[in-house]
Amino acid sequence: MADGGARIEPTGGYLGVTRSLSGRLWRQRTACPDLARRHQQAHGLSEPLARALAARGVDDAAAADFLNPTLKALFPDPSSFADMDRAAGILVDALEARRRIVVFADYDVDGASSAALIVRWFRAMGLDLSIYVPDRIAEGYGPSPAAFRRLKAEGADLVVTVDCGAAAHDALACAGEIGLPVVVIDHHLMRPGEVPPVAALVNPNRPDCGSGQGHLAAAGVAFVLLAALNREARRRGLTSSGEPDIRGWLDLAAMGAVCDVTQLTGFNRALAAQGLKVMSGWANPGLRALMTVAKGGSTADLGAASVFHVGFMLGPRINAGGRIGRSDLGARLLSTDDPAEAATLAAELDALNASRKQVEAEVQEAAVRQIERESNFGDAPCLIVADDGWHPGVIGIVAGRLRERYRKPTVVIGVDRAANVGKGSGRSQPGVNLGRAVQAAYESGLLLAGGGHAMAAGLSVRPEAIPELREFLCAALADETCAAAAEDGLDIDALVTARGADRAIWRDFQRLAPFGPGNPEPMFAAADVRVERPMALRGGHVRCTLTDGSGGRLKAVAWRAGDTEAGRRLMQEGGAIHVAGRLKPDDWQGREGVELEIEDVADPRRT
Structure with a gap:
């Protein structure tokens, strides 16, 4: 059962853990x-x-709506978004005039989901739209003057950018010069005074937007746009035979919200929660085909959709097209109504994802060897690793993995010697503003391009400038990294025993789902447990059974922990340890049990 005792103050460490095997302080999550x-x-x-x-x-x-988030209670007025009514008017004008509209999408899940939402609404209204997704390697992120000129030459009358465009000043200026109207649907941060001259720009993060919905993914903004389009079409008498039921596409809004790692609070929480319910019907041919192939090709009942399915099974496969394959595959998959086409696209994305994982593993192994080989890297406040040929489509994932492993900001750079440029992607620790430091490096002339936000950044650099960049970022981030390390902790929600960690407590805490930023998945701790039958699995995972004085036995797994101190401790059977992790359902052979996904391990003798 869960421990309902008094709060343990962070200064002493939950269960006395002031420094776990990953170097973290354990704290009971603070509550009134x-x-x-x-x-x-x-x-x-x-x-x-x-x-x-x-x-x-x-x-x-807020408690009632949090426990039962509904669109009825939480849906914002579309008109509260700057330019939303203008965008709806322009798009319905184009619908009535049967103009050629092109949706210009980013190459990730949020971009693909946003594009599919808009394509599906216009298709329901009798107009087919084209989709254009730039190639990650050849064209880079977002609209470019060359792309807009190409679309104009091919007969586009109007372009709708989704999940990109708000900061594409050169491209938007070019569109104005060539007479190509552009409607921007975006969610990325914008600076004060930087709203470009376009037909309409809908972005809850534009400085003058009063919607209060800045935490939405682009797919969430696009979903609100569909409501505005329905309202405008209804006003003009275009829906006498029935308007598109946008609720049937909530699954796409949920895809963007979860995979773009947005704050799952307020309206965004309702989108994710209701979208997962819609997704569970697997009516979208693309999502159904992709889940089928992700589960090994079984056509049996696919079951209820969860954040795990979206974030770890569907999302990576959709992203694989943009990372190492054809960038438009995801948008095509999510917008098609043809089951045969969906099956073909899903198979291609699944194969690309397998290749992506192999490429990612190779880059990560090389990066770890580089960090461990260079004695000065380990103690540095910021890790910068670089090598020739590292694929730009996986460096962001690898940076995130290394950040998790070493608990400090990390930048991974793939060097293209032929072009004499290194493309880098960085991920940061809470409390360390990596984007600001990268921007400062750019302004100092160390980078060809660079920017981002507190937790993530991207950059381009000449290979010969990488050592100087390393020195610059380490100096810039030293104080923040030191302070963040002192505050680096693991927040615990409840204490469980091996016997009390069961399906009932898992089901009870599921009332807080869906989980994500702003609503972390519950973290459970188990004290003085012993490890039995540890097993090293392929991929660096460790599986074991935990026992304690309660007489229970709890199955557990530590992902990618084999070569960490925690993983090595789990492989030893002697002595009691404390563990912390997340409870997951274990339905193997109909047992309806639970398994603990271990996040951290502490040795009571070393805390």
């Missing part, structure tokens, strides 16, 4: 006891669940 008590009484929650709800900052007024 009075608020937790009110949640427990008002909504019939268990004490641990009520405390977890309070710890996520959910107050009395």
Whole structure:
């Protein structure tokens, strides 16, 4: 069962853990006891669940909608978005005039989902749209003057950019010069005063937008646009035979929200929660085909969709097209109504994803060898690794993996010697603003291009400048990294025993789902457990069974931990340890049990 005891202060460390085997302080997640008590009484929650709800900052007024997020209660007025009504008017004008509209999409899941939403609405209204997705390697991110000139020459009357375009000043200026109207649907941060002259620009993160929906993915913004389009079409009498039921496409909005790692709070939480319910019907031919191939080709019941399915099974496969294959595959998959075409595209994306994983593993192994070989790297406040030929489509993933492993900001650079340029992608630790440091490096003349936000950044650099870049970023981030390391901790929601970690407690905490930024998945700790039958698995994973004085046995797995200190400790059977992780359902052979996905390990003798 879960421990409902008093809060343990972070200064002492939860279970006394001030430094785990990954170097982290364990803390009980902070919650107001009075608020937790009110949640427990008002909504019939268990004490641990009520405390977890309070710890996520959910107050009395928001609790009901958090536990049951609905579009009816949380859907924003489309008109609250700057330029939303203008965009809807322009697009319905184009529909009535039967103009040729091209959707210009980013090559990731959010871009593909946003494109599919718009394509599906116009198709339901009787107009087919074209999709254009730039090649990641040849064209880079977002619109370019060359791309807009090409679309204009091919007969485009109007371009709608999705998940890109807000910062494409040169491309948008070119569009104006050649007489190509552009409607921008985006969500990326914009600086004050940088709204470019376009037909319409809908972005909750533009400086003058009062919607308060800046945490939406582009697919969420596109979904609100569909509501605005329905309203405008209804006003003009174009929906007398029935308007498109946009609720049937909530699965696409959920794809963008989850895969773009957005804050799952408020309206965005409702989009994700309701979208997963719609997805569970597997009516979208592309998603159905992709889940089928992800599950090994079984055509049996695909079951209920979850954040795990979206984030770890569907999303990576859709992204694989943009990373190492054809950039438009994802958008085509999500927008097709042809099951045969969907099956073909899904198979191609699945094969590309397998190749992507191999390329990613090779780059990661090389990067780890480089870090471990260079004695000065390990203690550096920022890790910068670079080598020839590292594929630009996987460096961001590898940077994220290394950031998780070494608990510090990391930049991975793939060098193209023929072009004499290195393309880099970085991921950061909470409390360390990597994007600001990269921007400063660009302004100092060290980079050809560079920018980003606190947790992620991208850059281009001449190979010979990489050592100087390393020195610059390490100096710029030294203080922040030191402070972040001191605060680096793992927040625990509840204490469980090997016997008490069961399906009932997992099901209870599922009332907080869907999980993501702004609503972290519950973290459970188990004290003084012993490891039995540890097994090293292919891919560097460790599987074992945990036992304790309760007499229970809890299955557990630590992903990609084989060559870490925690993984090596799990492979030893002697002595008690503390573990922390997330409970997952284990339905193998109909057992309806749970498994602990281990996040961290602590040795009581070393805490």
